[in-house]
Amino acid sequence: ADKTVRIGYQKYGTLVLLKGKGLLEKKLEKIGYTVTWTEFPAGPQLLEALNVGAVDFGTTGETPPIFAQAAGAPLVYIAHEPPAARGEAILVPKDSPIKTVADLKGKTVTLNKGSNVHYLLVKALEEAGLKYTDIKTSFLPPADARAAFEQGAVDAWVIWDPFQAAAEVAIEARELRNGEGIVPNHQFYLGAKSFVDNNPEAVDVVIEAVGEIDEWAKANTAAAAAELAPSVGIPEDVLAVALERQSYGVKAIDESVVKQQQAIADTFFELGLIPEKISIADVVRKGGA
């Protein structure tokens, strides 16, 4: 095999399981490919590598590809997992006086700037009749946000799984509002344009393998949790909660997903997070599996 698929993965999701099972290697070997796996702490770093051509394929949440596209990164949307709206939420400490999203008025909310939950916050505020400017935001990456949240430096925290599950299990953080009904929270599979164009069959094989692993994980959440826990470094019970909220069943990108994703991009443009309007439909893989 003289061709390689370079896959970037994060600490959660199906790609880790796929790597652990060794399924993909066997499938790709048949068509003459080998696999290299690289772990990234988060989506932006993964796309940073994809942007410079160090990675061919990877998985991220909804927002990193929006920023990457805005920056001109040569990526294409290949497929997505079904929405998992419960996998992100606004959290408050368990004995916080804040009972509804409306109570957040004037309070400090911490979140990772430009991530999925940024969109969740905007939508949740909209729903509660608040303006984005009615609250104070403090941008922190998940690790630091958790510390600030526990220390009491912020009133609420908008976060996704498995951090969300970890906070709920470890410090009994209370869910103020999760994504259900307001945001989709997709997980996307993305590829570098040139790689996807030149190696369609390899991409198909990867997606196929993802589909198989999805099936398995759906049926064996507990086993998957047990398998992932050591490599992620979070307790099994926390991971079980997170995996249970996750959705399984990889699908090609369809019109409705493009529309939902476009809505996020437009919101971010209005918030001034991206410098110009972008069109999601332009970077969707045409005629894939």
Added chain:
Amino acid sequence: MADTSVAGYAAGDTRSKPNFKRLGGALLPWALPIVLLVVWEIAARTGLVTARLMPAPTTVAAAFWKSLLNGSLIVHTLASTQRALIGLAIGGGLGFIAGVVNGLWKPAETLLDSTLQMVRNIPHLALIPLVILWFGIDETAKIFLVSIGVFFPIYINTFYGVRTIDPQLVEMASVYGLDRKALITRIILPGALPSILVGLRYALGFMWLTLIVAETISATSGIGYMTMNAREFLQTDVVLLGIIVYALLGKLADVATRAIEKRVLVWHPAYQGGQEGGR
């Protein structure tokens, strides 16, 4: 003459130099950066490097101009500079005191130095969770980080400087009845000064280094924030802009320390290159 100038000491040549040579000398240090910029620009223009990945200097200059016009660059730089200077004052002051005390007083050294050498090695990135727990996410946390970043270079070089003072001079001063205070201010500190200034150079570098880490803690301004934010959003031109701002701030710090060196070390042959105008 040739042999002595091997170590860069200008001989006592009193003949005057033509003026254009002085001008050339002032410009020469910029030669390399300028050549690099030109090569980079050409590479970007001819497509040797992808402009998206590595925007041409002119693109970066445009980003610079834009952020200058809308005031954001100045706001960020000022915010960072303020944090930097407060941290420098606190951390540098404490580092200086600790260096002097440990350098002069053996029991303090025995108790403290080893611990400080251990703490010094802890990366600031690893400290962030603790810093947030202790100081929250306000300015205090950032200034604390900068302070410890600055503390160690000043501490180490002050300590080293005090330690390597010529013992003959200390003996002499003691025999001539200088009390402890006079000994410190007139012999030990001036003697340690060249080394302390090297420490200051380090500190000025560390200051920005720590600040970029500190400004990932919930900041909304500062060049560290600007750069890291741009990095997340893959805005390479802004990242390069940030890098260039750091480089210029570094140059500024360098010029400042050299000026201080030239001033306070008038007596020191290595810092005064005779007619050559120093370094």
Added chain:
Amino acid sequence: MADTSVAGYAAGDTRSKPNFKRLGGALLPWALPIVLLVVWEIAARTGLVTARLMPAPTTVAAAFWKSLLNGSLIVHTLASTQRALIGLAIGGGLGFIAGVVNGLWKPAETLLDSTLQMVRNIPHLALIPLVILWFGIDETAKIFLVSIGVFFPIYINTFYGVRTIDPQLVEMASVYGLDRKALITRIILPGALPSILVGLRYALGFMWLTLIVAETISATSGIGYMTMNAREFLQTDVVLLGIIVYALLGKLADVATRAIEKRVLVWHPAYQGGQEGGR
């Protein structure tokens, strides 16, 4: 006597010291860390600090023991150490050469020093996008980052050391017919050595500092990876474990440099505390 020992120079007192004092001297540097540990344990036990945010030392020790048993600590430390040492060799070597050349040869200094002082100030975090662009995401990128982290302290201190050599000795050596090579190896380098060793101390600290940044680029091993990973899930015990590993590595580096200092600077009064057994 009292006045001279003010600067820590042991006087030529030849009376022998009792042995238990030597032992006490060896333990004393650990006094402060141990006191801190005990206070921290008590605070955690009595609930003064929330154990989850700041686990007791015994909890950290348990985490240490666990990761030692399952081998992960050793794997991480070895992975980091390998990167660290390769980076140290490359960056340190280049820094040394640049320091010597710029210290000795004015044109090189004019051309390079200013640029280096600018580059020095660029935080490694900000460089990561460029490093990925140039070197990809493999080991090369990490080693490159460590190398530049190590380069500057060695460079600056070598340069400073070479620059501040006693010009009288250089004159003497030239008059006695030492050629350039002999002058450098017998006069300039030994004279610059104390300063270079201070640079080495810095470098050993920088080495880990840069490594933790480097290990955020797609690593799956290394203590930087271990710590940052634990930091994400707020596994404070592992974060503290990482911090303590860093501190111990720092101590190790300190002990190593002191041993080197003691060996190569036998002639230097400030590094040999007479009967006191040095520092």
Added chain:
Amino acid sequence: MSAADFYVPESEAGLPISLSRVGKTFGKLSVLGNFNLDVPAGQFLAVVGRSGGGKSTLMRLIAGLDTPSSGRVAIGGRTVERLHPSVRLLFQEARLVPWQRVGENVGIARGPDWQEKARRTLADVGLEDRENDWPSVLSGGQRQRVALARALVSEPQILLLDEPFGALDALTRIEMHRLLERIWTDRGFTTVLITHDVAEAVALADRVVVLSGGAISLDLAVDLDRPRRELADPRAVDLQRQILEAV
């Protein structure tokens, strides 16, 4: 432990020095062995001896810069355990502070009117116009004279001089002799002078001791009238011969 701890009246005469059974060894090298010397207050003692004979070591012991390996060094009856606040030592090397100008070096201990005093003493040693120079540009003899000025300006009760005139030409040397003699006569401090010049020892001192093999091999009183202008005085020549024989 500084000069400030004691009140030292300016006019007070010198203090006596007493070394009894002092031994000093460096590793295996024994420099002084069972050394006895009593210098009464106000005496001008010259010490002569071979190079490496332990003269500078003796000075350091008296000044309290070093502790004897055995025996006792006392000043004014009290054992020397640390620097004595009214002992001043002119070291064999000039030991000028490179970052202080010549005038500041002379007035290193500051004190009232130090600038005026430094200026006057610099004039005494013939360097009135060098007050604002850096020490690094001075010639060897000029450095030595700055060190001498620094010692003389410091109003000691005991003045230890370790070859203060070694780098001076004959004429300058004689001027310095006169200066030292005048100030010593005025103030009456105890003086110990190390010199290699036997004529100098005889011209200046009340008493000359020869240090040899770690002990005193000759202890000679010089009772010539002062001021001693006539070096060719036959008694002086005879004393010089005796000393040279003992070295």
Added chain:
Amino acid sequence: MSAADFYVPESEAGLPISLSRVGKTFGKLSVLGNFNLDVPAGQFLAVVGRSGGGKSTLMRLIAGLDTPSSGRVAIGGRTVERLHPSVRLLFQEARLVPWQRVGENVGIARGPDWQEKARRTLADVGLEDRENDWPSVLSGGQRQRVALARALVSEPQILLLDEPFGALDALTRIEMHRLLERIWTDRGFTTVLITHDVAEAVALADRVVVLSGGAISLDLAVDLDRPRRELADPRAVDLQRQILEAV
């Protein structure tokens, strides 16, 4: 620019030195003005002068460590523009390398058999047992003798000595005189000796010049027989008197 660039035959005699209309100023201070001096190859010249008179400056000009403000310094007929490979200068300060042991300091230039040669020369200056000591533990006179050994071991064609015996006692000094005279007679290098001791100048040199006010105020040939044991020789005493008057 290094000794390696030239082949210097060991047995070759000294080189002539010539200074013509040399001036040297430091800032406003004029040290030498219109200075003329010719030293034939192999001559032993002594230079005497007041402290600060410019003797060390003169040495530095001859050695090429400094450039004259005007005029020309030549060695062997060629203008001195840089260090000359066969000139050795014993500086007024010992300038020992602190991180090299005494033996290594003496053999600083290494070369074949340097250890053996260094050992022999150290024995010549009476320091045979200090070969492995660090310079920092030596006494002042011992340091000076190490510097002398280093100068003598280096096989120069021109040897410049800036007060090489200033810190030595009378007896050691005479031994060193004999040593220097012997080596100079053997090898025939050109020698310039700065000294404050007029008797020393007369005892060693073929010719004595007195430096005064930046110029030569006396240029005296000393044609006494060698070896010159008898210092009380009336001719010598007369020469000494002449020199002292000129200083």
